[in-house]
Structures are given as C-alpha cells and as structure tokens.
Amino acid sequence: QVQLVESGGGSVQAGGSLRLSCAASGFTVSSRCMAWFRQAPGKEREEVPIASAIGAVTYYADSVKGQFTISQDNTKNTMYLQMNSLKPEHTAMYYCATCNKVSWGPGTQVTVSS
Numbered sequence: 296q297v298q299l300v301e302s303g304g305g306s307v308q309a310g311g312s313l314r315l316s317c318a319a320s321g322f323t324v325s326s327r328c329m330a331w332f333r334q335a336p337g338k339e340r341e342e343v344p345i346a347s348a349i350g351a352v353t354y355y356a357d358s359v360k361g362q363f364t365i366s367q368d369n370t371k372n373t374m375y376l377q378m379n380s381l382k383p384e385h386t387a388m389y390y391c392a393t394c395n396k397v398s399w400g401p402g403t404q405v406t407v408s409s
Contacts, residue, residue, distance in 0.1 A: 297321035297398045299391045304403030311381050315403060317374040317391030324367055325350065328394035329374045331365065333387040334402075340390065346376060347394055381407045 303315040317329070330344035345356045346365040353365050364377040374391060386407050391400040 299393075299398055299400035301389065301391045301400045301403035304389065304405045306406040306408065307381055309382055309407055309409050311407070312377070312379045313381065313405060315376040315378065315389055315391075315405075317376075317400060319372050319374070323369075324372055324374050325369050329365075329367070330392055330394045331374075331376045332390045332392055334390070335387045340388075344392075344394070348374070349394070378405070381405075383407045383409045 298320045300318050301315060302318070303313060305313060307313055328347060328349040330347035332340055332344050334340035343356060345359045346363055347354045348365045348367065355363065362378070362380045366375045366377065367373065368375070376389070378385065386405060388402040388404050390402045392398060
C-alpha cells in the first residue's frame, strides 16, 4: 500500500529553521515526482506546490525560492523540505504528496511566531 507520513513540524520564532520529512512506503520516491503543498489557517490548500522534485530536477514557487530547499534521501526513501528564514506568513499545514495529487500525507503543522 502507498503511504506518506510527514514529520518535523513545530513552533519556531521568525528567522528560525525547520526541516520537514516525508517518509514514503509502497513506492520509491526517486521514481516519482514528489511535492510539498501548504494550507494556511482558514484557507484552502494551495493547488500549486511550493516545491517539487523529480530526480535532481527541482521546482520552487516564487514565494519560497531561496528560502526552502527540497531534497531526497533514497536510502531512507524520504523526501525533505529544509525551511530557512521562516516568517509568520509561512505558518501553515504542510503536506507531502505525489505531484499528480493521487497520494497525500496527513500533514504536519508549522507555526512561526513574530
């Protein structure tokens, strides 16, 4: 069965950093386009991923480019999102998913205080 589980969220001060993890089972992350999506409090989940990767090719939304970095550890079958220079506007639930949006994790909460 296909399963995605996020971890690494939490509460941080503005300017801090977090690394989110997405552990996959049932498939190999290196063989799929993988992505991170976010949903701000009281808002709908954004339809365009903030970051995605297939192999070594990566994509970043303009809103996070230069601040967030997507990567994979194939030995652990895990995808990561390194989040630096966090701002209160980054407060959201962050979801791991395949780019085709067929498989989703339950999400992990990130809260950035000013």
